[in-house]
Amino acid sequence: MRREIKIGLLILVILINVFFAYRPHFDNPYPILGDEYVHISLANYILEGNLPFTNPYFYTQFPHLNLESGFHFFLALIFSIIPGEPILYYKYFVILFIIVNSLLVFYLAKLYTKNHYVALLSTLFFGLIRTTSDFLAHNHFIPLTTGVTLLLLGLIFLYKIENTNNKIYIWSLLLTLILMAWFYPPTLTFFLSGLILYLLLNPKKFSDNLKISEKKFKIYLIAISLILLISGINLAFVLNRLNLIIFDASWTPIKATLSPIFFFGIIPSFLAILGIISLINKKENHIMVYLMITSLIQIYLYYVFEFTVLVPFHRLFFFYLIGMSL
Numbered sequence: 001m002r003r004e005i006k007i008g009l010l011i012l013v014i015l016i017n018v019f020f021a022y023r024p025h026f027d028n029p030y031p032i033l034g035d036e037y038v039h040i041s042l043a044n045y046i047l048e049g050n051l052p053f054t055n056p057y058f059y060t061q062f063p064h065l066n067l068e069s070g071f072h073f074f075l076a077l078i079f080s081i082i083p084g085e086p087i088l089y090y091k092y093f094v095i096l097f098i099i100v101n102s103l104l105v106f107y108l109a110k111l112y113t114k115n116h117y118v119a120l121l122s123t124l125f126f127g128l129i130r131t132t133s134d135f136l137a138h139n140h141f142i143p144l145t146t147g148v149t150l151l152l153l154g155l156i157f158l159y160k161i162e163n164t165n166n167k168i169y170i171w172s173l174l175l176t177l178i179l180m181a182w183f184y185p186p187t188l189t190f191f192l193s194g195l196i197l198y199l200l201l202n203p204k205k206f207s208d209n210l211k212i213s214e215k216k217f218k219i220y221l222i223a224i225s226l227i228l229l230i231s232g233i234n235l236a237f238v239l240n241r242l243n244l245i246i247f248d249a250s251w252t253p254i255k256a257t258l259s260p261i262f263f264f265g266i267i268p269s270f271l272a273i274l275g276i277i278s279l280i281n282k283k284e285n286h287i288m289v290y291l292m293i294t295s296l297i298q299i300y301l302y303y304v305f306e307f308t309v310l311v312p313f314h315r316l317f318f319f320y321l322i323g324m325s326l
Contacts, residue, residue: 006116009120010106010120010123013102013106013120013123013124013127014098014099014102014103014123014127016124016127017098017099017102017123017124017126017127017128017138018095018098018099020127020128020130020138021094021095021098021127021138021139022091022094022095022098022139023139024131024139025091025094028091029088029091030087030088030090030091031087031090031091031140031141032139032140033136033140033142035140035142036090036140036141036142037087039068039071039072039075039142039143040075040086040087040090042066042072042075043072043073043075043076043079043086044076044079044086045072046072046073046076047076047079047080067185068143068183068184068185069182070179070182070183070184071142071143071146071183071184074146074183090141091141093141093145094138094139094140094141097141097145097146097149098127098138100149101126101138101145101148101149101152102123102126102127104149104152104153104156105119105122105123105126105152105322105325105326106119106120106122106123107119107156108122108152108155108156108159108326109122109123109326111156111159112159112286112288112326121271122325122326123325125264125268125324125325126322126325126326128264128268129264129318129321129322129325134314135258135314135317135318136314136318137318137321143183143184144184144315144318146183146184147180147183147184147186147187147315148187148318148322150176150179150180150183150184150187151180151187151190151191151319151322152322153172153176154173154176154177154180154191155287155288157169157172157173157176158173158195158287160172161173162205162206177191177192186310186311186312186315186316187319189310189311190291190294190295190310190311190315190316190319191291192228193291193294193310194287194290194291194293194294195287195290196221196225197290197293197294198287198290199217199221200218200221200222201290203217203218203221232245233245245309245310246307246308246309247307247308247309247311247312247313248306248307249306249307251312251313251314258314258317260296260299260317260320263317263321264321264324268324269324272324275326276289276292288323288326291319291323292320292323292324295316295317295319295320295323296320298311298313298316299313299316299317299320302316
């Protein structure tokens with residue numbers, strides 16, 4: 001296929017994604033989600049010097065635990081650069097980030113498959129993840145949006161680490177993990193859960209790079225994982241915030257209405273199953289497969305016991321759908 005045609009098809013797919021993401025704003029010039037107004041207010045608070053964080057919608061000032069402060073500092077920086085009222089141009093961030101995230105999905109799929117058509121379809125299916133009354137996807141600009149950006153960057157840098165000897169990608173991945181924690185912590189916990197499982201079952205490449213035995217690599221990995229887990233649980237107890245680790249049904253007002261098979265539809269789900277089978281047949285171990293496994297375990301954990309661990313159910317489901325797209 002000629003290069004111009006390939007580029008034209010990619011532009012067409014991205015324009016389709018932009019259309020579906022921006023569609024709710026065709027007749028509404030303002031943010032359409034209450035959370036978006038909260039994020040705008042917190043960013044304005046930063047510009048006004050109101051730190052530490054407080055809740056802008058309460059008359060009485062008291063400390064507000066802000067686990068997404070990186071997102072609000074990012075907004076504050078943009079608001080300080082762009083003139084005008086943020087509430088009037090906030091909707092355009094939806095367009096910007098659906099383009100960025102679509103390009104990242106395309107690039108990641110191209111890295112995995114070396115196939116332009118597969119990458120195009122992955123990008124299209126990613127853009128067709130629809131927002132519903134109880135499920136947030138591409139139609140809003142919220143911390144989850146930047147969380148998806150960082151998740152895709154983390155996967156790209158991990159691939160580069162596995163397939164090149166350039167240490168810049170190791171530092172890039174570490175920086176991405178820090179930004180995940182600062183912008184949207186569920187992205188970090190989701191990524192690390194899949195990464196740890198992936199490394200435990202596929203230690204050879206990484207142990208060889210570190211010039212240690214596979215057994216030692218697994219011991220170090222398990223020890224670091226336990227330290228991180230115990231530290232996180234202790235911090236939650238100290239802050240009296242166990243609800244930041246275990247997310248019960250109160251985080252999911254409409255219970256179990258999202259189907260891992262039927263949300264995308266029968267045909268796309270069938271294609272995703274074929275994709276997974278092809279990876280198994282080729283014996284290709286991509287981290288995305290392990291992220292899909294951890295997602296499905298937690299999704300069905302919620303269906304049975306009505307709680308998830310480390311990632312709220314709806315955010316977990318969104319990450320799962322990204323894996324389905326790829």
